[in-house]
Amino acid sequence: MRYMVVIERGASSFGAYVPDLPGCIAAAETAEEVLQLIHEAIEFHLEGIKEEGAPVPQPLSYSEFIEIQA
Numbered sequence: 133m134r135y136m137v138v139i140e141r142g143a144s145s146f147g148a149y150v151p152d153l154p155g156c157i158a159a160a161e162t163a164e165e166v167l168q169l170i171h172e173a174i175e176f177h178l179e180g181i182k183e184e185g186a187p188v189p190q191p192l193s194y195s196e197f198i199e200i201q202a
Contacts, residue, residue: 136193137170139163151193153177 140147146163148170150156156177158169181188 133188133191135174135191136195137167137174138195139166139170150174150177152189152191 135150135152137148137150141163145159145161146166148158148166150170150173153174156170156173158166158173160166160169178188
């Protein structure tokens with residue numbers, strides 16, 4: 133499965149979250165580190181869902197860029 137990850141750059145760090153997995157988040161000082169951490173967070177999150185016997189959420193989110201003339 134491929135889950136969409138949203139990465140946000142802050143003043144001094146990066147954050148990431150997965151819209152299809154509420155509560156699945158990560159934060160780090162670099163983009164590379166936040167990608168590694170969110171990958172681990174997704175795996176951990178899905179393990180917890182499976183252990184509870186709940187259905188694994190299907191990846192439904194996607195993204196598009198909209199170009200605006202400024």
